[in-house]
Amino acid sequence: MILLNPVPDLIVLGPLCERGLSMQETEIEATMVAKGVTNDAVKAFVKRWTAHLDPAAVEVVSAEDDARLLQEALAAGEIFEVAGGRYFARSYSKDTARSEERTFVATSKPEDKGAYNNWADSAELKPRVEALMAGGSRGKTMYVLPYLMAPPGGPLDQWAAGVELTDSRVVALHMIRMARVGVEFLNRLPDQANFVRGVHVTGDLDNLEQGTPNDKRYFATVADERLLLHYGSSYGGNALLGKIAHGLRQASYDGYASDSFLAEQFMLIGIRDKQTGRVYHICGGFPSASGKTNLAMMHPPASLADRYEVYFFGDDIAWIYVNPSDGRLYAFNPEFGVFGVAKDTNEGTNPNAVYASGEGSRALFTNVAYNPNTKEVWWEGRTSEPPEDVSGWLDWRGDAISDRPADRRRSGADGDEWAHPNSRFTTTLANVPNLSPEANEGAGVPIDAIIFGGRVREREPLIRAIRGNAEGVYDGLTLGAEATFAAEGKQGVLRYDPMSMRPFLSYSEAAYAQHWLNVLGRASQKPIFAHVNWFQRDAGGRYIWPGYSENLRALLWLMDLAEGRAQGELSPVGILPRQDELNLQGLDIADSDLERVLSINQELWQQEMINREEHLSQFTGLPEEIWQAHRDMKAAFSRV
Ligand code: SPV
Ligand code: MN
Numbered sequence: 001m002i003l004l005n006p007v008p009d010l011i012v013l014g015p016l017c018e019r020g021l022s023m024q025e026t027e028i029e030a031t032m033v034a035k036g037v038t039n040d041a042v043k044a045f046v047k048r049w050t051a052h053l054d055p056a057a058v059e060v061v062s063a064e065d066d067a068r069l070l071q072e073a074l075a076a077g078e079i080f081e082v083a084g085g086r087y088f089a090r091s092y093s094k095d096t097a098r099s100e101e102r103t104f105v106a107t108s109k110p111e112d113k114g115a116y117n118n119w120a121d122s123a124e125l126k127p128r129v130e131a132l133m134a135g136g137s138r139g140k141t142m143y144v145l146p147y148l149m150a151p152p153g154g155p156l157d158q159w160a161a162g163v164e165l166t167d168s169r170v171v172a173l174h175m176i177r178m179a180r181v182g183v184e185f186l187n188r189l190p191d192q193a194n195f196v197r198g199v200h201v202t203g204d205l206d207n208l209e210q211g212t213p214n215d216k217r218y219f220a221t222v223a224d225e226r227l228l229l230h231y232g233s234s235y236g237g238n239a240l241l242g243k244i245a246h247g248l249r250q251a252s253y254d255g256y257a258s259d260s261f262l263a264e265q266f267m268l269i270g271i272r273d274k275q276t277g278r279v280y281h282i283c284g285g286f287p288s289a290s291g292k293t294n295l296a297m298m299h300p301p302a303s304l305a306d307r308y309e310v311y312f313f314g315d316d317i318a319w320i321y322v323n324p325s326d327g328r329l330y331a332f333n334p335e336f337g338v339f340g341v342a343k344d345t346n347e348g349t350n351p352n353a354v355y356a357s358g359e360g361s362r363a364l365f366t367n368v369a370y371n372p373n374t375k376e377v378w379w380e381g382r383t384s385e386p387p388e389d390v391s392g393w394l395d396w397r398g399d400a401i402s403d404r405p406a407d408r409r410r411s412g413a414d415g416d417e418w419a420h421p422n423s424r425f426t427t428t429l430a431n432v433p434n435l436s437p438e439a440n441e442g443a444g445v446p447i448d449a450i451i452f453g454g455r456v457r458e459r460e461p462l463i464r465a466i467r468g469n470a471e472g473v474y475d476g477l478t479l480g481a482e483a484t485f486a487a488e489g490k491q492g493v494l495r496y497d498p499m500s501m502r503p504f505l506s507y508s509e510a511a512y513a514q515h516w517l518n519v520l521g522r523a524s525q526k527p528i529f530a531h532v533n534w535f536q537r538d539a540g541g542r543y544i545w546p547g548y549s550e551n552l553r554a555l556l557w558l559m560d561l562a563e564g565r566a567q568g569e570l571s572p573v574g575i576l577p578r579q580d581e582l583n584l585q586g587l588d589i590a591d592s593d594l595e596r597v598l599s600i601n602q603e604l605w606q607q608e609m610i611n612r613e614e615h616l617s618q619f620t621g622l623p624e625e626i627w628q629a630h631r632d633m634k635a636a637f638s639r640v
Helices: 025-034 040-053 063-075 122-133 169-178 242-257 292-296 351-356 469-477 509-521 548-562 591-597 602-617 624-639
Strands: 057-060 080-082 086-089 103-107 119-121 141-148 161-166 196-201 218-222 227-231 262-264 266-273 279-285 308-314 318-323 328-332 337-341 364-366 369-371 376-378 424-428 449-453 463-466 480-482 494-496 528-532 569-571 574-576
Touching: 025 040, 025 057, 040 122, 040 141, 040 161, 040 196, 063 086, 063 169, 103 122, 103 242, 119 122, 122 218, 122 227, 141 169, 161 169, 161 242, 169 242, 169 337, 169 364, 169 424, 196 242, 218 242, 227 242, 242 262, 242 318, 242 509, 262 509, 266 292, 266 318, 266 328, 266 548, 279 548, 292 308, 292 337, 308 328, 308 548, 318 509, 337 351, 449 469, 449 548, 463 469, 463 548, 469 509, 469 528, 469 624, 528 548, 602 624
Parallel strands: 057 141, 086 364, 103 119, 103 218, 161 196, 196 227, 279 449, 449 528
Antiparallel strands: 080 086, 141 161, 218 227, 262 318, 266 279, 266 308, 318 328, 337 424, 364 424, 369 376, 463 528, 463 574, 480 494, 569 574
């Protein structure tokens, strides 16, 4: 157990001070020199925090350390072997998803407060979290992870460098898979002090009162100082600071403050038409755990595979900017890996993910079911039924399935799951079979379309295309979807999730909307927007559209529309495909189902317009263009 210094919650300490060091500065210096760290600002950062966190040892990590760290983690019982050179880890049972309530953005500017960003005054929050962290890594090794969130050589590199300090070896293993980790990325910085400083302290997970009014966790982005302070978790985005803390919250703040780019929770794909050789690039936002990974890794349906190829760039984050060389919007995926939702991933839904986390991938699974005898993993939807023979199988908590009453072993009922619904696989991009040959281009790729979507039972049609920057931004801001298991809280409840950035917004929504308009306004060639929904259900709960690889058909229509090969039909909510414009070759779908997904329900939309008004009204100072787009849509309804 970790001994935390007892620090009363509300006492604000002064600046970090030199305390009795259990590791001498000279020792730390020697460790860093031996590992090739030449960046003095990195050294100073590490020394300062070593003094505060009081770890027993400091270790600088590069990607080449993976094999050794894996062996050490296996020996320590932190991870377990999975057949085929893969690994499995369990997180603490109350630490299985992002905590939105305990995530804060702190700055010195009250105008950064938004409706959703949980803004705090950094003068108050920073010392509070620093105080909680005091001595927090005592007895542990503190890993120093220098990383880059970008394919190197791009125009946004100056915003991409970071150093994460973490006292979790498993977090280090995740970071190696999810970010480009290496000393060289920090040594070669033109401005040596220009990197995001990330501090992750696991904390005493047994005593953090997670999910209670006394919750002790803090996941803070001190955005105007480019400082990330995460205390009290070792799970996913709470702990891997390159991903959403830097890649989304910090980067979106940086893009805004520098008036130069957008950082969004977007997937990014390419669709190649083999007949014409044209590659279309589409990026887009879907709330966490809404199938972005499946979409980005999709294979074309068999009947279209002769003609089209889908390339994967990324499944969770895109940084977007206007390239001055051609005036177009460009995007790249700053990540190095995939932290994908395991649930329902199988050869049918996402064969590329199965392969990418398959034999030889060094994938790291978290909170799935594990069989130490056979070294297999399993999760709900991996196969239609759980393994017949339950012997050896442990659920995500580590409890033996065979210890359960017979009727709860393979019931599939809520609460009887073998894997946690937010269980994940972590694997590097290089393992993804359909990775684009352009995925490592520093400049990224030109964007043809931006799409938004989420799980919506009714109302949202399969696809509706939207022209105009303000109309597109308005659509993103009014993205609504059913909540998923990616965050702690209620699943299935409909909530607005602007641009799928609700949990990652770092400044006010009004300024965010204006920044979007500013960036888009600088592009001489406009992308087309679309809103998609693969998740419409009938009264019995059956999905009306088959989804997965068939989703390509909707995107192909969008490209046809953008290039004048399709006209669609104008509706109040955008342009809908005509049935005969959708490529249905080889698809078995009932006419009535097709009609349903390609039409809109006026009544539901009328109610939606009222809800939207309430939603947008929270954002004081929202640009007039966005309100105009809203009024235009309302007016279009009154004309039908
Ligand atoms: C998400 O929840 O949107 C994720 C996973 O991408 S995590 O990194 O945990 O945030
Ligand atoms: Mn995500």
